[in-house]
Amino acid sequence: MRVGILGGGQLGRMLALAAYPLGVRCTVLDPAAEACAGQVCPHVRGDFDDFQALYQLVQVSDVVTYEFENVPVESVRWLAERVPVYPPPRALEVSQDRIAEKSFFRDQGIPTPAFAAVDERHDFDAALRAIGMPAVLKTRRFGYDGKGQAVIHTPADADRAWEKLGGRPLILEAFVPFDRELSLLAVRGRDGHAVTYPLVENEHRDGILHRSVAPAGDAAEELNERAAEYAARVLAELDYVGVLAIEWFQDGPRLLANEMAPRVHNSGHWSIEGAHVGQFENHVRAVCGLPLGRADAVGWSAMFNFIGTVPPAADVLGHPDAHLHDYGKTARPGRKVGHVTLRAGSAEELAEKLPEWSRAFDRPPQ
Ligand code: AMP
Numbered sequence: 189m190r191v192g193i194l195g196g197g198q199l200g201r202m203l204a205l206a207a208y209p210l211g212v213r214c215t216v217l218d219p220a221a222e223a224c225a226g227q228v229c230p231h232v233r234g235d236f237d238d239f240q241a242l243y244q245l246v247q248v249s250d251v252v253t254y255e256f257e258n259v260p261v262e263s264v265r266w267l268a269e270r271v272p273v274y275p276p277p278r279a280l281e282v283s284q285d286r287i288a289e290k291s292f293f294r295d296q297g298i299p300t301p302a303f304a305a306v307d308e309r310h311d312f313d314a315a316l317r318a319i320g321m322p323a324v325l326k327t328r329r330f331g332y333d334g335k336g337q338a339v340i341h342t343p344a345d346a347d348r349a350w351e352k353l354g355g356r357p358l359i360l361e362a363f364v365p366f367d368r369e370l371s372l373l374a375v376r377g378r379d380g381h382a383v384t385y386p387l388v389e390n391e392h393r394d395g396i397l398h399r400s401v402a403p404a405g406d407a408a409e410e411l412n413e414r415a416a417e418y419a420a421r422v423l424a425e426l427d428y429v430g431v432l433a434i435e436w437f438q439d440g441p442r443l444l445a446n447e448m449a450p451r452v453h454n455s456g457h458w459s460i461e462g463a464h465v466g467q468f469e470n471h472v473r474a475v476c477g478l479p480l481g482r483a484d485a486v487g488w489s490a491m492f493n494f495i496g497t498v499p500p501a502a503d504v505l506g507h508p509d510a511h512l513h514d515y516g517k518t519a520r521p522g523r524k525v526g527h528v529t530l531r532a533g534s535a536e537e538l539a540e541k542l543p544e545w546s547r548a549f550d551r552p553p554q
Contacts, residue, residue, distance in 0.1 A: 190215070195256045196216035196224065204229040214229045255452065287303070296425060306360050321342070323363050327357070329357065378474065382480075385402070411438070464483065490530050492549035495523065
């Protein structure tokens with residue numbers, strides 16, 4: 189089997205690496221000459237709306253997938269007329285627009301923070317009155333890692349937020365005083381069979397994922413079941429194939445959907461070593477029509493992102509529990525350049541070691 193991947197960043201790279209042992213060969217399409225997936229598999233260089241480059245990808249692919257959600261839907265639809273594309277283009281469409289996404293959740297009976305579409309200043313004022321403060325103003329499209337957002341506590345904040353973001357299609361959301369952020373990854377195969385990873389607890393800094401712990405501590409069975417049931421609704425409604433990630437706010441007993449990503453996800457990196465079959469391998473299996481592997485956790489894992497620079501390998505590997513992933517990217521402030529996953533055999537061992545791991549790897553973004 190040959191898989192074409194739109195996007196050649198670290199997610200494409202880890203997909204390609206997971207595909208090799210299965211006898212599956214990947215090719216990535218990415219405009220950047222230095223796309224890091226290109227170090228481990230063939231790389232077609234071109235923009236995502238360059239139809240010659242897309243045609244080149246079709247020539248070497250039995251199936252096409254994507255590793256980030258901001259690829260043009262028209263390109264994906266064009267590809268889908270020529271070769272199977274998973275996840276389905278509709279999933280991409282829904283997740284590219286925060287209003288479409290939150291409306292989709294609501295239509296599926298999945299709770300979300302209160303939200304309203306904002307185009308003009310008068311919509312903004314009306315939405316602020318309806319939703320109240322604090323609230324979060326976000327761009328509807330192409331926002332990621334906390335970019336294009338402003339938290340509003342006071343009318344002066346509202347003016348500042350409008351100055352920063354006004355003029356683009358926006359969404360206003362109620363600010364959720366969450367206890368913690370969770371995510372759930374589920375995978376559905378071409379035959380409709382699905383498996384679900386356990387809920388993961390995520391910590392963000394400046395809007396960028398910084399640490400994940402899996403399975404999430406103290407996540408009651410009921411919470412896991414509820415999240416899995418919500419994810420199952422999304423998978424079924426979209427006739428989904430591949431890995432789907434849904435990010436949640438937990439506020440007491442409430443689980444509110446923040447957003448979904450129709451792709452492998454940073455909060456699932458722990459699963460490479462921390463689950464029976466990791467998200468990258470299961471995504472490859474799904475899109476290739478192969479049987480899925482078990483998604484339950486093996487032990488307890490903590491994953492720390494390396495932002496800006498990767499510490500020296502010897503320092504990371506000096507921790508006997510550490511698994512290092514260096515994406516082969518050039519160091520740059522704020523850039524995800526690698527991660528480390530550390531695995532413990534029991535919840536007690538995790539509780540004992542997490543402070544030490546955090547001291548070693550909980551570095552401020554660089
Ligand atoms: P997003 O790009 O929507 O994932 O937002 C990035 C981060 O901002 C989230 O991971 C949260 O930490 C925070 N955030 C986003 N939306 C809200 C909200 N409605 N209430 C509270 N915090 C939020």
